[in-house]
Each structure stands twice: as structure tokens, then as C-alpha cells.
Amino acid sequence: MSQDTLVFLSLLALILPLVGFILLIFFGRKRLPRQGDIIETGLVLGSLVLSFIVFFNKILNFPDPIEWKFEWVNFGFVNNWGEMKITLGILIDNLSATMLVVVTVISSLVHIFSIGYMKDDIRYSRYFAYLGFFTFSMLGIVLTNNFFTMYVFWELVGVSSYLLIGHWYEKKSASDAAKKAFIVNRVGDFGFFVGIMIIWLSLKTFNFGEVFAGIEQGKLSGGLLTAAGILVFCGAIGKSAQFPLHVWLPDAMEGPTPVSALIHAATMVAAGVYLTARTYAMMTADALTFIAYIGAITAFISATIAITQTDIKKVLAYSTISQLGYMTMSLGSGAYVAGFFHLVTHAAFKAGLFLGSGSVIHAMHHALHKVHDHHTDPQDIRNMGGLKKKMPITYYTFLIYTLAISGIPLTSGFLSKDSILAGALAFGKLSGHVLIPLIGFFVAGLTAFYMFRLLILTFHGEPKRKDAFEHIHESPKVMTIPLLILAFLSLWFVFGLNPFDASSTWVEKFIHKPKSVVPAQQQFTFNLPEKLEKGAVLTEYEHALHEAHIPAMLLSLSMAGLGILFAFLTYQWGKISAEKVANTIKPVYTFLKNKWYFDELYANTFVLATLGISKFARWFDLKVIDGIVDGSAYLTKLWSFAIGKFDWNIIDGLVNLMAYVTGFFGYVVRFLQNGKVQTYIVYVVFAVIILFYIFIG
Numbered sequence: 001m002s003q004d005t006l007v008f009l010s011l012l013a014l015i016l017p018l019v020g021f022i023l024l025i026f027f028g029r030k031r032l033p034r035q036g037d038i039i040e041t042g043l044v045l046g047s048l049v050l051s052f053i054v055f056f057n058k059i060l061n062f063p064d065p066i067e068w069k070f071e072w073v074n075f076g077f078v079n080n081w082g083e084m085k086i087t088l089g090i091l092i093d094n095l096s097a098t099m100l101v102v103v104t105v106i107s108s109l110v111h112i113f114s115i116g117y118m119k120d121d122i123r124y125s126r127y128f129a130y131l132g133f134f135t136f137s138m139l140g141i142v143l144t145n146n147f148f149t150m151y152v153f154w155e156l157v158g159v160s161s162y163l164l165i166g167h168w169y170e171k172k173s174a175s176d177a178a179k180k181a182f183i184v185n186r187v188g189d190f191g192f193f194v195g196i197m198i199i200w201l202s203l204k205t206f207n208f209g210e211v212f213a214g215i216e217q218g219k220l221s222g223g224l225l226t227a228a229g230i231l232v233f234c235g236a237i238g239k240s241a242q243f244p245l246h247v248w249l250p251d252a253m254e255g256p257t258p259v260s261a262l263i264h265a266a267t268m269v270a271a272g273v274y275l276t277a278r279t280y281a282m283m284t285a286d287a288l289t290f291i292a293y294i295g296a297i298t299a300f301i302s303a304t305i306a307i308t309q310t311d312i313k314k315v316l317a318y319s320t321i322s323q324l325g326y327m328t329m330s331l332g333s334g335a336y337v338a339g340f341f342h343l344v345t346h347a348a349f350k351a352g353l354f355l356g357s358g359s360v361i362h363a364m365h366h367a368l369h370k371v372h373d374h375h376t377d378p379q380d381i382r383n384m385g386g387l388k389k390k391m392p393i394t395y396y397t398f399l400i401y402t403l404a405i406s407g408i409p410l411t412s413g414f415l416s417k418d419s420i421l422a423g424a425l426a427f428g429k430l431s432g433h434v435l436i437p438l439i440g441f442f443v444a445g446l447t448a449f450y451m452f453r454l455l456i457l458t459f460h461g462e463p464k465r466k467d468a469f470e471h472i473h474e475s476p477k478v479m480t481i482p483l484l485i486l487a488f489l490s491l492w493f494v495f496g497l498n499p500f501d502a503s504s505t506w507v508e509k510f511i512h513k514p515k516s517v518v519p520a521q522q523q524f525t526f527n528l529p530e531k532l533e534k535g536a537v538l539t540e541y542e543h544a545l546h547e548a549h550i551p552a553m554l555l556s557l558s559m560a561g562l563g564i565l566f567a568f569l570t571y572q573w574g575k576i577s578a579e580k581v582a583n584t585i586k587p588v589y590t591f592l593k594n595k596w597y598f599d600e601l602y603a604n605t606f607v608l609a610t611l612g613i614s615k616f617a618r619w620f621d622l623k624v625i626d627g628i629v630d631g632s633a634y635l636t637k638l639w640s641f642a643i644g645k646f647d648w649n650i651i652d653g654l655v656n657l658m659a660y661v662t663g664f665f666g667y668v669v670r671f672l673q674n675g676k677v678q679t680y681i682v683y684v685v686f687a688v689i690i691l692f693y694i695f696i697g
Contacts, residue, residue: 001057007068010092013050013100014139016043017107021132028125035125040132041111047135048104051097058097059510065093067145067209087207091145094510095340099142099274102344103267105489106351107135109482110262113355116478117258117362127167131262134160138267142274146206147196150275154192154235157271158185161263165255177254184248188238195231198224212281216517225518229287232279233294240272240324243298247598249321253313257358260313261351264320273327273343280336281514284522289433292332296439299325301596303446307453308593311379312357315454319405320350322443326420333436334524334541335423336513342416344507345495349404349413352486356398359475359483360384360458363391367471376465381454386463390472393480395459397487402455404490406448406560412490415502417444422552426544431524444556448563456571500553 020040028036058066069089076084111131118127137160140153159182166178200206202224203214214220220228236242241249249269253260263269276283276291283291302321309315323346330339357379364378376383388395404413421440428437463469474480488494496505516523524541570576582589591597672683 001053001061003062003066004068006054006057006062006066006092007090009050009054010090010100010143013047013054013104014090014136014143016047016050017132017135017139019043021129021136024125024129024132028129032125035128037111037115037124037128040128041108041115044104044108044111044132044135047139048101048108051100051104054092055097055101058092059094059506065091067091069145069207084204086148087146087205088149089145089207090143091208092143094512095274095277096142098340098344098507098511099270100139102270102347103135103138103142106267106347107131107138107262109351109355109485110258113261113358113479113482114256114258116476117358118256121256123167127164127256130160130163130167131259134164134262134267138271141271145208147199147208147211148206151189151193151196154189154239154271157239157268158182158189161185161252161268164259164263165252167256167259168254171254173251174254177248177251181248181252184245185238188234188236188245191231191234191237195228195234198228198231202228208278212517215282218519221519221522225282225522226284226286229279229283230290233276233283233287233291236272236275236328237294238272239275240269240328241298241321242272242294242325242328243301244598246298246302246321247595247602250314250317250595253311253317257313257354257361260316261354261358264317264350264354269320269324270343270347273324273331273339276328276331277336277340277343280331281517283516284518285524286522288332288334288524289431290332292329292427292433292436295325295328295330295332296436297325298322299329299443300439303443303450304592305595306450307446308589310382311377312360312381312384312454312458313354313379315381315450316350316353316357319353319447319451322447323350323405326417326440326443329436329440330420330423333424333427333433334513335420335427335545337508337511338416338419338423338502340511341495341502341505341507342413342420345404345412345416345490348486348489349401349411352397352401352483352490353405355479355483355486356394356401359391359394359479360387362475362479363387363394363472364468366473367468368465370471371467373465373468376468381457383464384458385461386459386469387472388459390469391459391474393474393483397480397483398455398459400487400490402451406451406564407444407556408560409557410492410499412492412495414499415492415495415505418549418553418556419502419508421556422545422548425548425552425555426541429544429548430541441555441559445559445563448560449567452564452567453571456567460572 017040020036020043023032024036024040032039067089069087072086072088074085111128114127114131118124121127134157137153137156141150141157144150144153162178162182165181166175169175169178196206199211199220202220203211205211205214215225238245249264252264255263299322302318302325306315306318306322309318323342327339327342327346330336330342361378364384368374368376368378400411404411407414407417421437421444424437424440428434492499495507496502498504502508566576570578570581594600
């Protein structure tokens with residue numbers, strides 16, 4: 001298969017979901033069979049097949065990146081940097097080919113699951129149309145070869161996520177969540193835009209390859225390069241819900257559960273991690289350190305919040321934020337492949353967790369409806385319990401996902417999380433930033449604790465609502481088959497044969513850390529290329545990474561084991577009273593329960609300041625701007641009135657007076673004009689006599 005064919009198939013995979021969106025949005029509700037769900041699902045499955053073809057051909061037959069581009073606009077002049085023009089196109093390398101498969105796999109399974117979950121929804125056709133539009137936008141991010149179209153598709157993902165989160169917009173909480181997600185993401189996107197503008201003004205190109213070449217030539221360096229890298233990363237802070245812009249993602253759970261699986265598992269939130277990986281070569285040491293700390297802080301904050309949440313989707317939402325923090329921390333600490341590897345593995349088990357929670361919510365909602373209970377929250381894990389007996393497929397798949405996210409051996413999550421923690425340990429040892437690995441291992445324990453807490457409270461023990469429990473049953477096959485597929489994808493052998501060695505996986509084999517293009521003085525001293533000639537001495541970082549593998553694995557398993565043990569002691573065996581512990585540390589529990597008061601902090605600072613500025617602007621507009629306009633109108637009216645009076649009484653008065661005088665004299669003189677010649681002769685003779693006396697006398 002030629003490179004041109006791969007480019008064509010990639011473009012076709014990109015376009016197919018968009019075709020489905022257009023068909024459904026115009027004809028879906030009334031003209032298409034089943035409101036078009038099969039059409040959109042079939043087109044996305046077509047993209048999946050094409051993605052697999054592109055993936056296998058790329059990694060097996062084409063070791064070098066494949067790029068197709070065309071000139072979009074030429075400004076028609078040449079400056080010191082060369083010709084001013086913008087080229088667009090697509091880039092197919094191992095990174096994008098892998099991500100292409102990840103997005104289409106998750107999107108396809110979400111489409112299939114949604115057929116059962118969203119049955120009889122009031123906006124069924126529109127829902128599938130928006131899923132297609134989102135998939136198209138996300139694939140655009142994956143395939144683009146430049147910052148320009150990256151930003152365009154970036155904003156399209158934001159729009160489509162807004163539409164999906166607010167699908168049930170008649171609920172105020174859903175419409176508010178959609179607006180919150182959209183607005184918070186705009187904050188990060190503004191930084192992303194400024195970073196792109198720095199790159200454009202410095203290098204006069206948006207193309208990734210040309211940007212990296214320009215930086216390597218020294219056209220963009222120093223503090224400005226660090227600023228550009230951090231500002232580009234701001235886009236990832238927004239999309240991947242990193243601190244301090246993480247507050248939108250838990251609220252986004254107001255959208256349908258399959259949307260949560262699609263947006264908050266493998267696609268939209270992973271876009272920020274993908275962006276960081278794509279632009280990794282231009283990141284300076286300072287920028288990478290900043291990225292590592294943002295990731296670590298995010299992982300820690302969200303994990304501590306997750307242990308107190310009672311909404312099944314909110315627990316998974318904070319879990320997602322925490323895992324995204326792991327990926328970001330990994331990229332920042334130099335473990336590039338490990339960070340991307342975790343993105344790939346996390347996609348499967350987190351999508352599975354969300355779809356599994358959707359299966360539970362679907363069953364709970366149906367059961368509560370049967371007993372005419374419309375007030376109990378079907379998402380509150382305190383209303384569940386004992387579901388293992390009624391929903392075995394959902395339970396056992398959920399168990400596999402929970403083991404995977406906890407980093408337990410024989411799962412994909414163990415391989416990727418072990419690599420991340422080994423990288424963090426090596427980074428801490430070489431750079432002195434020991435807080436990074438400490439947070440990493442502590443969060444590993446918290447993750448295992450809150451995930452098994454969720455599993456036990458949902459599926460184990462006795463049912464909290466026995467009346468509703470009688471009506472609970474396993475979800476239909478259209479919903480359980482995606483769960484089984486995702487459970488299969490969460491096992492180790494999908495990525496490699498050795499369940500304890502991440503270096504033997506195909507991800508480690510085909511994904512390589514790009515060579516840094518920043519000046520040597522702005523690189524980490526240990527951040528050297530990993531591709532060495534056979535027999536060459538290992539770099540300092542590689543050596544530390546190799547040494548950290550076993551200690552990191554043992555520490556990780558120890559922390560995960562402790563987390564699982566405490567979860568069982570507390571929620572399964574009742575040896576520890578969660579209520580007593582919460583009361584003992586009441587201020588801490590309340591602090592975590594209220595999500596570190598980030599929403600309140602933002603509401604009383606940024607939101608309040610924004611509203612204050614808006615109110616001041618409104619007052620200024622009404623009183624000052626409108627006052628000036630209204631005052632000008634009043635003065636103009638007054639002046640016009642005065643001019644009118646002057647015109648009426650003076651100008652018109654003089655004109656009328658002259659007309660009156662003229663009329664008076666005309667009136668008097670007309671008596672002398674009788675039309676008789678004899679009278680006129682008498683007047684002449686009389687006048688002559690008078691003149692005679694005047695001049696002679």
C-alpha cells in the first residue's frame with residue numbers, strides 16, 4: 001500500500017463521521033430509518049476499519065512519518081524569513097496512527113452502547129449527529145500537521161462537547177454545566193492562541209516540522225520559547241482538565257453517560273495530553289518542569305476529592321482528572337512514552353468504567369421507575385449495593401477496569417502506570433524534584449482505595465433499596481458487548497506478552513520520544529536522545545530509569561495493595577467506620593467533600609469580578625455613554641427649539657412685516673389705479689403744478 005493510499009484512507013476516516021452528522025442533522029428525525037442511528041454508527045465503524053488499516057500499514061511498512069500538505073493561502077510577498085504563506089495538511093506518524101485507532105475504537109463502542117442507553121430519548125437523532133461531529137473534530141486534531149488547523153479542530157471539539165454535555169438542556173444543571181465547560185475551556189484556549197501567535201510571529205509558519213526546524217536554527221529561543229511552550233500547554237490545561245482549570249469536568253457529568261465515556265475517557269480530555277506529546281520537541285526544561293508539577297498537583301487534588309464523592313459518575317470524573325494528571329506529570333518528567341502509553345491504556349478501562357456506570361444507572365433508573373420512586377438519585381452509590389448478583393457481566397467487567405486503573409498486574413494499567421512511576425522516580429533522583437515521585441506513589445494508593453470503595457458500595461453487600469432491587473436486571477447485549485470488548489482491551493496481552501515489563505510492549509517499540517530541538521542550555525542535562533547505537537553507553541536518564549523499574553513496581557504494588565486493603569477493611573468488612581473517621585477529621589472531610597472549595601473560590605473571585613465588571617460596564621453604558629447621548633439629544637432638541645423660535649419670530653417676523661408693509665402700500669395705491677386715462681392725465685397735470693411751484697417758487 002502506497003503512502004498516497006494511506007493519506008486517502010486517513011482523510012476518508014476523518015470525513016465519514018462528518019457525513020453522518022450532515023445526514024442526521026438535516027434528515028435524521030423524520031426521513032432516515034431509526035432516526036439515522038445505524039447510519040452514523042456504521043460510518044464511525046467504517047472509520048474504525050480504515051484506522052486499523054492505516055495503523056498497521058504505518059507501523060509495519062513506513063518507519064518515517066508520512067506528510068501530505070498543500071498551500072492554502074499565499075500573502076504574495078517575501079520578508080526576512082522567506083515567503084509568507086500558510087500550508088495545511090495531515091501528518092501520519094506512529095503517534096497519530098495509534099491515536100487514530102484509540103479515538104475510533106472508543107467512539108464506535110460508545111455509539112453501539114448509546115443505541116440501548118439512549119433509546120426513546122427525545123432528541124435521539126440529534127444526539128447521534130453530535131457524536132459524529134465530535135468524532136470528526138477529534139480526528140482532525142489527531143491528523144493535522146500544523147497549529148492552525150489544530151486550533152480550528154480544537155475549537156470544534158469545544159463546540160461539540162458543549163452540545164453533548166447540554167443535550168438535556170431543559171435541565172438547568174445540564175445547561176449550566178455545558179456553559180461552564182465551554183467558558184472554562186476558552187480560558188485555556190486563549191493561552192493556546194497566544195502561544196500560537198508567538199510561534200507565527202517568530203517563525204512565520206504553523207507547520208509542526210517547520211516550527212521545530214526554525215527553533216533548532218535558533219529563530220525562537222530563550223524565555224520567549226519557554227513562554228510559547230507553556231502557553232501552548234495552556235490549551236492542554238483546559239481540555240485535559242488540569243489544575244487550575246479542572247473544575248469543568250465533574251460538572252460535565254450532567255451529560256448522558258455515554259458522552260462521559262466518549263469525552264472524558266479517551267478523546268476530548270486526552271486531546272491535551274496528545275497536544276503536549278505532539279509539541280514535546282519544542283518544550284524547554286523550564287516548560288517541562290512546569291508541566292510535570294501541574295500534572296502532579298492535578299493528580300493529587302482530584303484523587304483526594306474522589307475519596308469523598310458519592311455520585312458514581314463524579315467519582316469517575318475526578319478519577320479521570322487524576323489519571324490525566326499522571327499522564328501530564330509523566331510527559332513533564334521525561335517519561336514521554338509512558339505518558340502516551342497510559343493515555344492508550346486509560347482510554348479502554350476508563351471508557352469501560354463510564355459505560356459500566358451507565359449500565360448501573362440505566363438499571364437503577366428502570367427499577368426506581370417500577371416502584372414509582374422519582375426522587376431517589378439513581379447515581380448515588382449510597383442507594384446501591386448487591387448489584388453483583390443481578391448484573392454479573394457489568395460487575396466482572398467493572399472489576400477488570402478497577403484492577404486496571406489501580407495498577408494491578410495482568411492488566412494494561414499496571415504496565416503503563418509502572419512506567420510512569422519509574423519515570424517519575426528517575427526524574428526525582430536526577431533533578432532533585434522529589435515531590436513529583438512522592439505525589440505519584442501516594443496517588444497510586446488513593447486511586448486503588450477510592451476505586452474499590454466505588455466497586456464495593458455499588459456491587460457488594462446487601463441492596464440499600466430492596467423494593468427496587470427486585471426489578472434490577474442486566475443491561476441488554478447492545479450495552480454489555482461494548483463492556484466485554486473494553487474489558488478485553490484492558491488486559492496486558494493486548495500490548496505485549498510479558499505482563500510485568502512495559503518495555504516489551506508494542507507501544508514502547510513503535511513510539512519514541514522525539515529529539516528535543518531547543519538550545520542545549522535550555523534542555524535537561526539528562527534529557528538526551530534515547531535512540532543509541534548498539535553497544536553505546538546508556539544516557540544518565542536511561543540508566544536511572546532502568547534502575548527505578550523494580551523499586552517503582554514494588555512501591556506501586558505496595559501502595560495499591562494498601563489502598564485496596566483499606567477499602568475492604570472499611571466498606572466490605574466494616575473493621576473501620578468511615579463515618580467515625582469522617583467525624584474525627586471533620587474539617588478535612590468537609591474540605592474534600594466540597595472539592596477544596598474551588599468552585600466557591602472561583603465564584604467569589606473571577607466570577608464575582610467578571611459580574612462586577614459587567615455591572616460597572618452596564619452602569620457606565622447607561623449613565624455615562626447613554627447619558628452623553630441623551631444629553632446631546634436634549635441639547636440638540638433645546639437648540640433646535642431656540643432656533644425654531646428665532647426663525648418663527650424674528651426671521652419669519654421680518655419677512656412677514658415686509659410683506660405686510662408692501663401689502664399695505666399696495667392696498668393704498670390700488671385706489672389710485674382706476675384704469676381711466678383722464679384721471680391719470682389729471683394726476684400728471686396736478687403733479688406738474690406741484691413740481692412747478694416747488695422749483696419756481
